Amino acid sequence: MAARTRLPLLFPKNLPPFRNQRLAHTEAAVKEPAYPPIIPSLTAKSKSARGRQVDEQVQKICASPVEEKISLITRIQRMKFVVYPQTFARNADTWYQHFTKTAYIPGLPEKYTLSPERDTGGEEEQPAAAQTTVPGVGHDGFTEIRSLVTRVILQEHWQLRNRAPFLYRKQEQTVGPFLRNLVTGLSFSLAKYNPLFLSSSLDIDPNVHFYWRRGQTIIPKGHRRGRQEPTRFQIDDRPNSQIRITEQLPQFISLEDSYAAEVQEVTLSPSVMPLFRRQYDNNMFTGAKLPDPACYGHTQFHLVPDRYHRDRMARLQQSDQVEVFLRANALTSLFAWTGAQAMYQGFWNHEDVTRPFVSQAVITDGKFFSFFCYQLNTVALSVETDANNPRKNLLWGTESLQLYDSVQDGEVVGLNDDVLKLLVQFLMNKQ
Amino acid sequence: MPVTRVLYPLYQLGNPQLRIFRPNWFLTLVRPGKEQPPDTVQFRTPMEMTKCDIKNYLVNIYNVPVGAVRTRIQFGSNKKRNHRNQKIKQPDYKVAYVQLAQGQTFSFPDVFPEKDKTPEEGSMEEMEQKFMEDEKQRQKLDPRRGGVTEWFGL
Numbered sequence: 001m002a003a004r005t006r007l008p009l010l011f012p013k014n015l016p017p018f019r020n021q022r023l024a025h026t027e028a029a030v031k032e033p034a035y036p037p038i039i040p041s042l043t044a045k046s047k048s049a050r051g052r053q054v055d056e057q058v059q060k061i062c063a064s065p066v067e068e069k070i071s072l073i074t075r076i077q078r079m080k081f082v083v084y085p086q087t088f089a090r091n092a093d094t095w096y097q098h099f100t101k102t103a104y105i106p107g108l109p110e111k112y113t114l115s116p117e118r119d120t121g122g123e124e125e126q127p128a129a130a131q132t133t134v135p136g137v138g139h140d141g142f143t144e145i146r147s148l149v150t151r152v153i154l155q156e157h158w159q160l161r162n163r164a165p166f167l168y169r170k171q172e173q174t175v176g177p178f179l180r181n182l183v184t185g186l187s188f189s190l191a192k193y194n195p196l197f198l199s200s201s202l203d204i205d206p207n208v209h210f211y212w213r214r215g216q217t218i219i220p221k222g223h224r225r226g227r228q229e230p231t232r233f234q235i236d237d238r239p240n241s242q243i244r245i246t247e248q249l250p251q252f253i254s255l256e257d258s259y260a261a262e263v264q265e266v267t268l269s270p271s272v273m274p275l276f277r278r279q280y281d282n283n284m285f286t287g288a289k290l291p292d293p294a295c296y297g298h299t300q301f302h303l304v305p306d307r308y309h310r311d312r313m314a315r316l317q318q319s320d321q322v323e324v325f326l327r328a329n330a331l332t333s334l335f336a337w338t339g340a341q342a343m344y345q346g347f348w349n350h351e352d353v354t355r356p357f358v359s360q361a362v363i364t365d366g367k368f369f370s371f372f373c374y375q376l377n378t379v380a381l382s383v384e385t386d387a388n389n390p391r392k393n394l395l396w397g398t399e400s401l402q403l404y405d406s407v408q409d410g411e412v413v414g415l416n417d418d419v420l421k422l423l424v425q426f427l428m429n430k431q
Numbered sequence: 432m433p434v435t436r437v438l439y440p441l442y443q444l445g446n447p448q449l450r451i452f453r454p455n456w457f458l459t460l461v462r463p464g465k466e467q468p469p470d471t472v473q474f475r476t477p478m479e480m481t482k483c484d485i486k487n488y489l490v491n492i493y494n495v496p497v498g499a500v501r502t503r504i505q506f507g508s509n510k511k512r513n514h515r516n517q518k519i520k521q522p523d524y525k526v527a528y529v530q531l532a533q534g535q536t537f538s539f540p541d542v543f544p545e546k547d548k549t550p551e552e553g554s555m556e557e558m559e560q561k562f563m564e565d566e567k568q569r570q571k572l573d574p575r576r577g578g579v580t581e582w583f584g585l
Contacts, residue, residue: 090498
């Protein structure tokens with residue numbers, strides 16, 4: 001009943017005026033204004049929107065399980081450079097070192113060079129016998145291995161009567177089976193000394209694939225002309241054989257020590273190398289699928305094909321390219337293998353490896369053996385992630401060492417024990 | 432004579448090796464359009480030369496240690512038209528990228544270096560240049576006018 005109440009003409013706002021003075025000595029709780037965070041739009045046609053889309057994609061990939069991670073990273077097909085580990089290109093190793101951010105260190109890591117000194121220092125009774133033993137494998141074991149190797153060499157080069165090989169098929173016909181028999185025999189006989197081999201997996205003629213991005217180029221032609229595009233690379237490798245193990249090999253050098261290594265930078269476009277671009281499925285494969293327990297790599301064995309055999313290179317007066325070829329082969333094959341292993345563990349471009357991945361390789365053309373060790377310290381090779389990345393990958397390698405001189409009258413002449421010892425040491429690498 | 436299979440002097444296994452003693456081919460060393468690695472030299476060669484021909488040419492005549500040769504044929508455009516609307520063809524040519532062996536490098540020299548344009552003392556060119564500078568100075572307006580033209584004024 002508004003007419004009955006006697007309200008003043010000017011209606012006061014606080015009515016009654018002193019009702020809330022009970023709380024006069026306390027201050028009202030000051031609430032800070034909570035605005036939503038100012039982030040760029042997701043769908044606008046602007047650089048910040050594109051940046052935010054990229055960030056969202058990166059976070060989505062980081063949050064997903066490993067299988068989905070791999071499929072999200074390799075989903076989109078675009079033109080990419082196909083890197084062949086066994087290439088005819090000259091000076092390929094400098095180029096490949098730049099693509100994979102690897103520093104080459106001649107000689108093997110301390111693990112393999114210090115052991116002879118330890119041997120001769122510890123066992124002083126029989127210095128002659130000490131030179132022919134490997135730590136972990138006794139003298140008898142070594143003689144057994146030596147007889148196995150002579151047997152394998154004689155099998156292919158003396159006992160088996162092959163028909164005259166077709167053009168450029170000699171290595172495939174003779175040295176391929178020799179290497180396979182050697183690897184299977186050695187891994188079986190060394191299983192009693194190296195417990196890793198008991199639960200390992202030996203692959204014959206496996207596939208190894210890896211896909212990565214490194215560097216930027218300007219798109220020369222097309223509707224996206226003038227814009228920056230990351231250069232993509234793919235390696236598809238077929239080693240002769242490889243050994244995969246369930247536990248990871250120990251690192252040769254800590255991550256921090258790799259900061260000092262220097263990688264040769266090449267500013268030219270890879271197409272000048274010559275390297276060619278194609279577009280097809282981006283694959284990442286270690287040699288076995290994801291659920292396989294033997295997901296870490298131990299050793300790969302590669303065969304030098306007839307086309308790059310040192311006799312042919314000598315005929316073409318390109319003997320200096322032989323070592324270059326071997327180094328480039330080891331570099332790319334091992335980078336692809338260790339990169340794929342890291343990928344299977346969930347490390348990728350934006351989530352760099354927390355521990356180094358180590359693998360080894362032996363490249364041979366039947367008589368000459370070269371040994372290589374690779375340590376993968378970083379997978380973050382694209383432009384955004386490489387800007388402040390001091391880590392480098394490392395490759396140690398030897399020159400080619402001759403295993404034996406020739407096979408005459410059912411005897412292997414000039415079997416080099418040092419090379420055998422190095423081979424056994426390589427296979428004996430364990431935790 | 433009935434038409435039998437005509438084989439040009441192609442090389443077949445067992446033929447004597449084809450030797451050319453005074454080739455009528457001339458290579459042109461050019462500056463690469465796109466940057467090449469330091470051991471690569473770029474040539475323009477006649478269309479009939481093959482990679483083996485180029486290698487043998489450089490090795491035997493010029494004693495250049497050649498590592499590898501790669502060739503491509505550049506199509507000369509047929510797009511331009513003359514005043515009669517006929518298509519004008521630019522000739523095709525073959526480009527060879529030769530990689531040198533034994534660690535040798537080559538960089539294309541600067542064929543037109545920039546020369547200092549100051550003439551010598553007491554020569555005709557110096558007097559001419561000085562005369563021209565004086566003339567230009569005379570043509571300029573009074574700087575005290577601050578760029579205003581002489582249309583106005585007395």
